[in-house]
Amino acid sequence: MFAPLPGSGRKPAGSVARGEWVSVCAVPANAPAAPETHPTLAKPVLRHAYHDAAGGLMGYVARFDIAGGKQFLPLTWCRHTDTGNAAWRWKSWPVPRPLYGLDRLATRPDAPVIVCEGEKATDAASRLLPDYVAVTSSHGSKSAAKADWVALRQRHVVIWPDADETGDNYAAGVVRCLAAIGVAARVLPAQPRVPEGWDAHDAERDGWTQARTLELVQQGGSTARSALSSRNKDAAADAKAEAARNGRRGAAPPQRDQVLQLLDGVELWHDGDREAFATMPVNGHFENVPVRSREFRLWITGRYYAAHRGAPGTQAFEEALGVIEASAVNDGPCHATFLRVGEFGGRLLLDLGGPDWRAIEMGPMGWQVIDRAPCKFLRSRAMRALPVPEPGECIETLHEFVNSDDADFNLFVAWLVASLRPRGPYPILVIGGEQGASKTTVSRLARGLVDPNVSPIRAAPKDDRDLLVAAVNSWVLALDNLSAVPAWLSDALCRIATGGGFSTRTLHSDRDETVFTATRPLILNGITDLAARPDLQDRALCLSLPAIPEAQRRPEREFWDAFDAKAPTILGALLDGACAGLRNLASTRLDHLPRMADFALWAEAAAPGLGWEDGEFSRLYAANRAGAVQVSLENSIVAQVLSNYILSRVDPDEGFSGTASELLVALEADSTETMRRSRSWPRSAAELGGQLRRMAPPLRSSGIAIDWRREGQGRKRMLHIRRITR
Numbered sequence: 001m002f003a004p005l006p007g008s009g010r011k012p013a014g015s016v017a018r019g020e021w022v023s024v025c026a027v028p029a030n031a032p033a034a035p036e037t038h039p040t041l042a043k044p045v046l047r048h049a050y051h052d053a054a055g056g057l058m059g060y061v062a063r064f065d066i067a068g069g070k071q072f073l074p075l076t077w078c079r080h081t082d083t084g085n086a087a088w089r090w091k092s093w094p095v096p097r098p099l100y101g102l103d104r105l106a107t108r109p110d111a112p113v114i115v116c117e118g119e120k121a122t123d124a125a126s127r128l129l130p131d132y133v134a135v136t137s138s139h140g141s142k143s144a145a146k147a148d149w150v151a152l153r154q155r156h157v158v159i160w161p162d163a164d165e166t167g168d169n170y171a172a173g174v175v176r177c178l179a180a181i182g183v184a185a186r187v188l189p190a191q192p193r194v195p196e197g198w199d200a201h202d203a204e205r206d207g208w209t210q211a212r213t214l215e216l217v218q219q220g221g222s223t224a225r226s227a228l229s230s231r232n233k234d235a236a237a238d239a240k241a242e243a244a245r246n247g248r249r250g251a252a253p254p255q256r257d258q259v260l261q262l263l264d265g266v267e268l269w270h271d272g273d274r275e276a277f278a279t280m281p282v283n284g285h286f287e288n289v290p291v292r293s294r295e296f297r298l299w300i301t302g303r304y305y306a307a308h309r310g311a312p313g314t315q316a317f318e319e320a321l322g323v324i325e326a327s328a329v330n331d332g333p334c335h336a337t338f339l340r341v342g343e344f345g346g347r348l349l350l351d352l353g354g355p356d357w358r359a360i361e362m363g364p365m366g367w368q369v370i371d372r373a374p375c376k377f378l379r380s381r382a383m384r385a386l387p388v389p390e391p392g393e394c395i396e397t398l399h400e401f402v403n404s405d406d407a408d409f410n411l412f413v414a415w416l417v418a419s420l421r422p423r424g425p426y427p428i429l430v431i432g433g434e435q436g437a438s439k440t441t442v443s444r445l446a447r448g449l450v451d452p453n454v455s456p457i458r459a460a461p462k463d464d465r466d467l468l469v470a471a472v473n474s475w476v477l478a479l480d481n482l483s484a485v486p487a488w489l490s491d492a493l494c495r496i497a498t499g500g501g502f503s504t505r506t507l508h509s510d511r512d513e514t515v516f517t518a519t520r521p522l523i524l525n526g527i528t529d530l531a532a533r534p535d536l537q538d539r540a541l542c543l544s545l546p547a548i549p550e551a552q553r554r555p556e557r558e559f560w561d562a563f564d565a566k567a568p569t570i571l572g573a574l575l576d577g578a579c580a581g582l583r584n585l586a587s588t589r590l591d592h593l594p595r596m597a598d599f600a601l602w603a604e605a606a607a608p609g610l611g612w613e614d615g616e617f618s619r620l621y622a623a624n625r626a627g628a629v630q631v632s633l634e635n636s637i638v639a640q641v642l643s644n645y646i647l648s649r650v651d652p653d654e655g656f657s658g659t660a661s662e663l664l665v666a667l668e669a670d671s672t673e674t675m676r677r678s679r680s681w682p683r684s685a686a687e688l689g690g691q692l693r694r695m696a697p698p699l700r701s702s703g704i705a706i707d708w709r710r711e712g713q714g715r716k717r718m719l720h721i722r723r724i725t726r
Helices: 102-107 119-128 165-179 200-205 210-217 230-245 255-260 294-308 314-330 395-401 406-418 439-450 464-472 487-498 556-587 597-610 616-634 637-648 660-669 673-677 685-701
Strands: 021-023 046-051 057-066 069-080 086-089 113-116 133-135 157-160 267-270 276-282 285-290 337-339 341-344 347-351 359-363 366-370 376-378 428-432 477-479 500-505 513-518 522-526 540-544 656-658 704-711 716-723
Touching: 021 086, 046 102, 046 119, 102 133, 113 119, 119 133, 119 200, 119 210, 157 165, 255 294, 255 314, 267 314, 276 294, 276 314, 276 376, 285 294, 285 376, 294 314, 337 347, 347 556, 359 556, 366 556, 395 406, 395 556, 406 439, 406 540, 406 556, 406 597, 406 616, 428 439, 428 487, 439 477, 439 522, 439 556, 464 477, 464 487, 464 513, 487 500, 487 522, 540 616, 556 597, 597 616, 616 637, 616 685, 637 660, 637 685, 637 704, 637 716, 656 660, 660 685, 660 716, 685 704
Parallel strands: 113 133, 113 157, 337 376, 428 522, 428 540, 477 522
Antiparallel strands: 021 069, 046 057, 057 069, 069 086, 267 276, 276 285, 337 341, 341 347, 347 359, 359 366, 500 513, 656 716, 704 716
8 A cells, every 4th residue: 555664564573473483693503503404495595694793693694596696595593483492493583673783893892894795805805904993784775774883883884885776775774874874974985987787796796805804994985874876976966956847946855855864773663453653763773763753853853953943834744644644554564563572582671761771681591681572662751771780689689679478579589570571461469568668669679670660659540441541551550548449449450460451442532442441560558458348359369468576677769778778689570580580481281270379370480480499389379368258258148147147047968949038038037237327338239239249258267158040930039058068
């Protein structure tokens, strides 16, 4: 429908489809040798090895001679996203792709750089210009914008393009990419009387010496953003003359087209909801923003002013944004988006939230800080930066700042490690205790270790829509100082913990629907028993903080200064736990799968990385759930009366069988007037049935089973309640 704009393309580079082989960039030392031949193209005529800055192998680019020309194919070490198997595959690196010559750049940090088009020309330039480091990007002349040029920051760079229009375009693209990281590259002038496509390899073949080549490189060259050859300049002059003859004196392209010409180095893409996004270069790194966002508008406007010393007209700007949005949705790849925590190729990613957009990559063998995440992270304006993690400490360092016993501390740590996974469900962390037990402080601390925010803790929302909007814009949501959890809020929190959404009519539309979806780690704190409702209790991880003696209290500033000093190593210890979880999850088994089984499996798999014994977490979690069940039963008048009725009034061998109405009559006869006047006492059989369904799991845990069946010709709904023989 639309011709692709610069930075777009139909192939979903960097996205992960189900069951896909994904390049992991670094080839492990124990990997087998790469195959010498292609299954259909046979043996390549050339093969160039790509290395990282440390000299580690990253893969190869092979050249094949085929009928009618040549073909280049990358060969990389890949991992399967479903099975986790690894093997050599004829697949490319994710965008941004590595440069050819990174190892030479690292060993000669002060040497000037020569950029050529293609690996063969680059190797020739290395021999002709021994005082320079020669590099190039992979995938040919049209893929300069998809390479990672950050390694050339603060370098003196000269570009040696091929002597043809393709070479001119490649040089122009490289100039724009380098300008985005603050490098003013110089383009060598076109050489007279050389054949079409002439490059460094041809110069070496023609007998050029190092001295003659150095003389060429030291000539003056263009530093303009577009490196046109004299042939292209003549064509531009002819076009201008033609425009003048047609009465369009000095006609310039429309402002809309001038805006569209500023997109080199920008990747346009969309998400699963077909919302348009752009990945744009900013001060040497890349940022992901919605096309219709304020950030993208400011970025485009800044580029336009730098190029034209003016501002685009409103109509032209909106027309250009419309074209950009359409191109991203119709021609760009589809990527999954992540907030703070993501995944790619079987590894976990954590957005550090800093201005350089660095991230943490977690794998089975450890974690590392990387300059650019392979997944698409988005950010809200309220997000704040995490500390840069440091290795070397055990998780017990955190206990100094958490006012809890050992059992609750281990459960607290398990919740933190679970929140480093991008997929739920997540237990709801419910923190209780009397006044002054540091409930708010622990809530702030928990959020600060995973998802720092300008407003780390918040009051209860007024409705479920506000709650979901807050969840969409934050990874962790913490509600502070709750007196109670009303029914609507309890239901909404349960949906968010295990996955849920909210739909509403789109503004200025009669038919369109806007859907908010989120699965998030949640924190609640308060003095009372907040997880009283059975459905909330079933998803809760309840901590009870003891009172802090007056002699042990610390000034808040002193407390947070001490915590900030140790936060990097504490985060490093949490990352160690997450890496252990990735390493052990497939082999982890539990005797019994509890509610929130995914959380329990993950925490048990992470236990070795946290210094815990096998089965220790499972025992603590089972005890915590048993305590929560007891609290739930104590907070339900119906459950108390029913338990007493079944245990003392009903034959243990027969149990109770009857309708909800009959049971309500029996319970009213077995209760006190004070109980029946309570607001929570059911006023009808239907209300009793609803309460029994919510209380069925905790009652089952206490030894009373409830079954619903339809019986008889009228299919009457019957209740069967019995004791469980243990």
